[in-house]
Amino acid sequence: MQRDTDFRVHVFSSSSELVEKLHEKWDSGKEKPYPAMYSSVFGGIILDPAMMVIPIDDHMVHRGHGVFDTSIILNGYLYELDAHLDRFLRSAAKAKISSPFPRSTLRSILVQLTAASRCTEGTLRFWLTSGPGNFLLSPSGCPTSAFYAVVIKDKIYQHREGVKVITSTIPMKSPLFATMKNVNYLPNVLCVMEAEEKGAFASIWVDEEGYIAEGPNVNVAFITHDKELILPFFDKILRGCTATRLLELAPKLVEQGRLKDVRTANLTVEEAKGSAEMMYVGSTLPLLPIVMWDEKPIGDGLVGELTMALSDLLWDDMVAGPETQRLLVTYA
Numbered sequence: 001m002q003r004d005t006d007f008r009v010h011v012f013s014s015s016s017e018l019v020e021k022l023h024e025k026w027d028s029g030k031e032k033p034y035p036a037m038y039s040s041v042f043g044g045i046i047l048d049p050a051m052m053v054i055p056i057d058d059h060m061v062h063r064g065h066g067v068f069d070t071s072i073i074l075n076g077y078l079y080e081l082d083a084h085l086d087r088f089l090r091s092a093a094k095a096k097i098s099s100p101f102p103r104s105t106l107r108s109i110l111v112q113l114t115a116a117s118r119c120t121e122g123t124l125r126f127w128l129t130s131g132p133g134n135f136l137l138s139p140s141g142c143p144t145s146a147f148y149a150v151v152i153k154d155k156i157y158q159h160r161e162g163v164k165v166i167t168s169t170i171p172m173k174s175p176l177f178a179t180m181k182n183v184n185y186l187p188n189v190l191c192v193m194e195a196e197e198k199g200a201f202a203s204i205w206v207d208e209e210g211y212i213a214e215g216p217n218v219n220v221a222f223i224t225h226d227k228e229l230i231l232p233f234f235d236k237i238l239r240g241c242t243a244t245r246l247l248e249l250a251p252k253l254v255e256q257g258r259l260k261d262v263r264t265a266n267l268t269v270e271e272a273k274g275s276a277e278m279m280y281v282g283s284t285l286p287l288l289p290i291v292m293w294d295e296k297p298i299g300d301g302l303v304g305e306l307t308m309a310l311s312d313l314l315w316d317d318m319v320a321g322p323e324t325q326r327l328l329v330t331y332a
Contacts, residue, residue, distance in 0.1 A: 022050035033153050036117035038109055040100050040147040041132065045116050054148060059139050060129035066183040067091035068127040070283055071110070072318065074156050076120040077326040079318050081110065083241040084283075091180040092128045099128060100145050110149055114329045117151035123284060125150055127183070156284065158315050162291030162303045163201035163280075165215075167269070170194060172205040172213055175236040191216040202280070204272075204293065207236055211266045218282030219243035220290075222275040223306050228261040229253075231281075242314065243281045245325070249313040258309060277304030279311075286318065287311040 012018045026032060026049050037052040038045050046052055060066030069088040072079040085107055092099060099106060106126075114124055126149035133142030170191045172178065195203040195216075204220060205213040212232050214220055219240040221231045229250050231243055253259040272278070276299040280288040287310060289303040317325060 019050065026050050031153070034150055035119050035153060036113055036151045038113045038147070038149040040144075045113055047116070052150065054146075055132035057135055058129055058132040058146060059142060060127065060146075060183055062135055063130075063137060064182070064184045065095065065097065065139060066127050066129035067095050067097060067181055068125060068183055069181055070126075071124045072156055072283055072286075073114060073119055073122050073124055073151070073329070074318055076329050076331065078111070078114060078124065078329060079321075080241050080245065080283075080325055081107070081124075081327050082324075083244070085110070087181065087239070087241060088126065088128065091182060094176070094180040095182055097128050097130050097139075097145055100147055106147065109147070111327065111329060113149055114151055115331050118331055119151045119153050120329075120331075121156055122154040123152045125152060154284075156318075158311055159285060159288045160303065160308065160311075162289040164199070164292040164295075165290050166195050166198050166200045166203045166294055168194060168203035168205050168216075170203075170205075172207065178213075178237050179234075179239070181238060185217070188216040201288075206269055209266075210268055212269065212272045213237050215280050215282075218280040218285065218288075221246065221279050221281050221310075222267065222272055223259075223277035223304060225274075225276045227259050227276075227306070228263065229259055229306075229310070230267060231264050232267060233264050240281060240283075242283050242286050245317065246281055246287070246310060246314060249317060250310060252313060253306070253309055258306060273298070275299065277307045279307050286314040 032049050034049050034052060036045055036047055041055060067088065069084045071081045071084045089103060110124060110126060129146045130139035131142040131144050131146040168191045170187055173187055191203050195201060202216050204215060207213045212220060214237040219231060221229060223229055247262060250262040254262060273293055278290040278298045280290060289307045291298055291301050291303060
């Protein structure tokens, strides 16, 4: 058995030696999942994944002082980029983080990054932090805020199979933190881990008044037996961009006579569990049917017809929606 005194930590003698070590992870010949990153610290776009790093003294790393958002890349288009960018900046304002660039520059960087990545399907994730500078609580010693973004290759597709969920026992965030998309996702992580330990996909948060709130990183929606589409009020939870878009698109089913109404409301656990259909709503899904909650079926325990009709509305919007929702990327 090796003694602690026998262990020797390697000291890198040069930056070139360190870079060589970093490349060992990525030089396996496999396709790189992160084709491009932007860093305001470096001042440009990075194509080498070994160099996709952020400073350890960035206050997002050691204090959680940062916000983020995600936009979908599908068929060479960025979906709802402007909606996500607007929410991103609202989150930053709540977190008291100023951007190093105006909104137009942030948008241009994200579009150029996507083009440089040559990725036509995946996600575009971006962060705004109070920046590197020291290890204190206050960001007052940080010279400037920092902006990072990365393109992640991924498959985006419609979900047609239902999942099981549980009621989370992990306390949900207070409204101040729940309504801004900040990087403190420890409650969300523990929420998902709890569900996985119980054989479920994810979980549902219930607020202190006993009303349905949201999932760990998605909104939740219900269809009543009276064919009403209901989403919880957004006053204590994150206003999802996809959930907002669903509320805009769903009235089409009302016009067709398939839905009776579309609204937001408070729902008790009893009311929610008694719904005819249930679903998660989020950018990367965009809609995921839920067929069982706390080991009890939702409705007849099958993926509902109206759930899939709503899924089709969102999917059609993603692949063939108006220019206000889809931005064509011009690849190099």
